[in-house]
Structure formats: C-alpha cells, structure tokens
Amino acid sequence: MAGNSEPKTAKMKDVADLAGVSIKTVSRVLNNEPHVQDKLRNKVKDAVAKLEYIPSQSARSLRGNRSYTITLLCHAADSSYSNTIQFGAVVACQRLGYQLSISLQEGLDQLSFDQLKAVFEKLIHQHRPDGIMLMAPYAGNKMIAFALQELGIDVVRIGPVDLPTEDILVEIDDYGAAIELTQHLIDLGHRRIAFVRGLENQRATDVRFAGFSMAMNAAGLTIDDRLVMPGSFDFSSGMDAGQKLLSLEDPPSAVFASNDDMAAGLVTAATMAGVPVPEGLSVVGFDDSAVATRMRPELTTIHQPLRELGEVAIEKLIESFQNERKTSARRIVLDHNFILRNTTAPLTIS
Amino acid sequence: MAGNSEPKTAKMKDVADLAGVSIKTVSRVLNNEPHVQDKLRNKVKDAVAKLEYIPSQSARSLRGNRSYTITLLCHAADSSYSNTIQFGAVVACQRLGYQLSISLQEGLDQLSFDQLKAVFEKLIHQHRPDGIMLMAPYAGNKMIAFALQELGIDVVRIGPVDLPTEDILVEIDDYGAAIELTQHLIDLGHRRIAFVRGLENQRATDVRFAGFSMAMNAAGLTIDDRLVMPGSFDFSSGMDAGQKLLSLEDPPSAVFASNDDMAAGLVTAATMAGVPVPEGLSVVGFDDSAVATRMRPELTTIHQPLRELGEVAIEKLIESFQNERKTSARRIVLDHNFILRNTTAPLTIS
DNA sequence: CTGAAAGCGCTTACAG
DNA sequence: CTGAAAGCGCTTACAG
8 A cells, every 4th residue: 555544534524514614715715825714714623623633734735835844954864963953843843833954965065056956956845844943053054044045045053153144043142152162261370272273164163263263362371383283173183183182292171172072082092102191291171062971971062952943943944934024133143051070180280 | 824834736636637637536646545547557657746735644544444654652761772763753754655653652551451541542643653662561452452442553572572462573683692691601711601681571581581590500500699680771770780790709601681781881990890801700691782882892792674564564564554464464573683792701711 | 748727625715 | 815727747547
C-alpha cells in the first residue's frame, strides 16, 4: 500500500454541514479571519472539535500561498551545536502547526551566485517553503543572503551576522560574552593569554576575537600574535593548537578557545603534555555544549541558549509572514550566561 | 509576503505542449509508468529538462495517495546516536525525492493503546506520510507497533527489535558484537568482568547482555551479579556505575559498558578515583560515537554504521511501497566492526 | 499505447 | 457579515 489506510476523515464540507454554515465560513474561522459572527465562529469550532477535523496541508498549500513548511538549510556535518538549534526549531514548528523540512547542502560556499540561485530556486519551487532558516556555516554567507533575497523568500538567521539584507536575526551578544570570558582570565591574574580562532568564514570567529581584543586592550595587555592560533571549531584543531602553544618557548598561562569542542581538545593536549589544568593552564570555551560537563575538569564557558535560539527563530519567522506590517523587531538578542567551572584558576607565579 | 515570489514556473501543461503530447503522458513519464513509447518518453524528458520542470508536491499528494513524506518519530532527548541516524535518513530522502518530517513525541511510553492510536491518527491524517521511521527508544515498543499496524501505515525500525509485526527492520548483529567485545576482554586474561546495562525498556540492553553472558559461559566464567550494574545509556550513569564498581571489596578488572557514553563516564570515574585505564581497569563501549575518539585513552568499542543504518532504513521503506509484491527482505543486518583502541589491556596480576 | 474529463480539499476573488 | 463559483496542479478512473 502506498501509505494511508482510509479512515473516513472529516472534510471541510462535513464541518460546514454540521455547523449549518457554508464551507467558506469554516475556512474563515480556521484561518482566524475577521468578519465572522461570534455565534457562527463557535458553532464552527464545536463542529471541528466534534469531527476531529484536521485540514489537509496539501489542499491548503496547493490553493493558497502557504505550505506551512519551513526549510532548514543545513551543512552536511552534524554537530551538537546544529542539532540543538534544530531541536528547538522542530519544537517551535510543531507547536505552531508548521513542518520543518531539512535540506542538506554541502559545499554551498563554493558555488557562484548564479549556481546558488539555481539551487535555491529548485528548492523553493519544489517544496514551496514559507520561509528559510539558516545557521552556521551558512548564516553569515553574503552570496547566500543575496541569492535568497532575490528570490523573495523570508529568511531567519542564527548567530552573529553582519549583512545588509533585511532578514530576521536571532543571536546572543557574542562580543559582550567574549569580553566577559577574557575579563575573567585577566581578573585571575593572567597576562599571556592565547586565543584559538574558529573557522575563518564565520563571523562568530571575528566577533569573539574582537571581544577578546577589546578586553585585552582595556586592561592594557598586548596580544602576542604568536599566541593567536587558527582553528576550525572541532576537537582536533583544539588539540593541535594546544600542542603548538605548549611547545612555545614562552607558553601562555591561559587560553580562550572560540568554542567548547576546541577547549576540550586543548585540555586533552595539556593533560597529555603533563600540564595540569587549571593549575598549569587555564582554559575557557564558548557554547556550553554537552562536552563541557563531560570532560575533566569541567569547562568554564559561556552558555548559549541554543534550543531557545532555534525556537525563537522559528517563532519570529512565522510571526513575520503573519504580520503584514513587519512591526516586530528584526533583530533579537537572547541572554547568555557565564558559567564558572573548573578549568580556570589564578595565575601561579613559577 | 507569505513566502514565495512568483517565478513563472513551468507546469505540467507547459511540458505537455512543448513535447506535443497530452498532460497525461507527461504524468506517466514522470511516474515511470509503462505504456509510453520510447520516442514520446524522450520528448517529454527533453521538455522537462528544457523547462526545468519540477512537479508540485502539494498537487501530487492532494490528488494521489502519496505525499512523498516520511515521518521520523523522535524522542525529545537528542543524542549523537539519534542525530547520526537522522542524518542518514535525510540524505536518503533527499536522494530519492522524499521529504523527512520530524515528529517529536515525548512520553509515548506512558500512553494507553487508545491514546497512542489517537496520537498517530492525528499525525497521519495531518501530514499523510507515506511511511514512518522509528528508532530508539520507540523502535522496540510493542504498543506503538500495534497501534501503527492497525492504522495500516508502512513502518521501518532501527535497532534490535523483537516484534510480531511485519515491519521492516534494519540493524546490526548486536548479539554477535557483544560476544566479540566480551571475548576480547577474556582473551586479555580478564575473569572478573562487570557489565553496565542500558535502559531497561530497550531490547538492545537485553541483547547485548545476552551476548556478554553467552561469551562468559562459553569461556567457563561465571557472572557475578554484584558486577552487573544498571545504567541509562548516558555519561552520568556510567560515572555512577564506575564509582560503585570501584568501591567494591573485590572490584572487576574489566567492564563492558552497553554504550560509549557510559564507557566514557566509567573511564572518567576510574581516572578520578586514581585507577589508571587501561592498566588498572579495562573498559569497552558500544557504538563508536564521537566521544570514543575524544576521550583519553581512546575507547575500544564496536563501530555501528549509524548513518548507513538511517540511509538503508529509508531506502527499504520507500522500496517497500513501490514494490507491491513486497519481495525484498524485511530484515536487513548491516556489518559492524570491532575497533581496538586504548582502553583495554592484558590483566595485570597484582 | 494515448487522451479528455473529473476531482482531490481547500482558498481566492467576486457577489450580495 | 456570508456564500456560490472557480481553480490551484496534479492523478485517477474511464474511454478509445
């Protein structure tokens, strides 16, 4: 069989008959349109409840302009960061009667503008999503932003993004959070502080480094270029950075890793090199992902409300195409938290 | 705007006009139906290519019986295990022209049969998925299986499952894998081997323990009941088990943890208690998830092809409702691999 | 092997 | 404030 059994499901006509109104009135009630008497409205609602009527998504999206589907554009690599955001997005979609459709797109970074447009045109044409949700590593990509803008589809982005488009943005204050983390290390007496960057095409990498620089400068500390390491947001790049940093003639006493996975790699590298954390090296991360409480010692970091970020992104996106006026804020900043755990300690003079 | 711009997209009629055939013939070609001349078939295909025609999913699913959507029933807790399987499922869906719709369902375990049926009826009615994919912790649930069976929808399950329904099953040989792992510990000279169980409502827990028992018995070793610990497949339950095991009068020299997360917890507990791994305690896990290579020492475990499991599940499901005959295998067993890393060592006589 | 007609279940103009 | 008609873009019988 091709799927469905045949429960004699109620149709709009059945609801209309039971409520003693026209099918159009039922449609109006279902879509929360004005111009229906309260009395009729209630009759219809009762009938819907009695019949357990559920509108057919296909019919709605075929005739109307809405598909009640939002497409989440994902990079093929799955990470705890993306998965948690996606989780929040699914929750919000389910709550609001939308479907989240996941589109896996690898290597979008390497396409030309026209190729990008073609990819999105096909995607939009096929599923007709009402909106698109973007997160790292695609959230901050300008070509993607412009291609999507030309296609005229509503977009929401997650993460620190600096784009001239009018898309909705949901993020935390990465800059401020990076300052807090750096200040914490400075307050502990550290002066030679290393920084491990993330992927270079992501704005989070620059923003977090900017916060770090700001705090260092404000404290009158200079940033030693040899202590600024490249990274790619993953465990092994953190290990690499740690090994290099620790084998320096004049190693740092503290390291700011741009995310938790790299911080975990750093701690592992230090431990393997016989440098105790935090006594011999203080480490901070960013995200408060699962690894933060599973490693030993547990990681001092910034908690990002990833699930909430995903939920709010979906809510704002849906809100935006329900409100014609576009009155609501286009940029939402959620709260983060500094989480003090055990990878940081006062500088010990040796 | 409610989503779409208005690219003048080609419709079936346009393809038919360009190819000089009727719209019905186009439909036939698109759906790979027989009874079309090769010449016409090619004309249609050319026209489709030229016009970049993409059929509307809504129209198809409204008129036809298929929605080209598969619903993945997920438990609200997101884990690396589920996410990797889901990833494979998305990949396969995308390749085969289907959409994966994620349905988050918490606490399905506590519902009555009728409540379950109501939940699924609504879900099926709303999105009309062509099939449903189940994984832990719902894959092995009998009530869910029967409810879905009564609703007559095609189902695929992942993981070791023992059900009287005719659903498709995709799994690895958990039993055999557990024997390999246990035999490895026995070969290293261990005799007091502990076992940490997983969640009790999952068949994987029983099957892996059965493999462990089998290997122990075959080697003439007895299982000490005090060395069989409860667990819940997560890091902290592994830590707990480790602490209890290590504080025993006569602690084990090796532990079989039912999955990697618990194994990581065990290693952490041992390290914190001053017991070196693997010298003082050998540990094996199960899954080969991300944590296996991020912990130190790296974990000896069984590699489960999770992504492939997800892909194959989707492929077989789609295949099953395309083949009326249901000729293909209903149970697919994929290969696993024993991965020797550094958490296991020969028993040292102390 | 091919096609003209009907209809899936809704929403969109258009009347009243 | 309410309704009868038309139509979204396909597929399903039914003819030929």
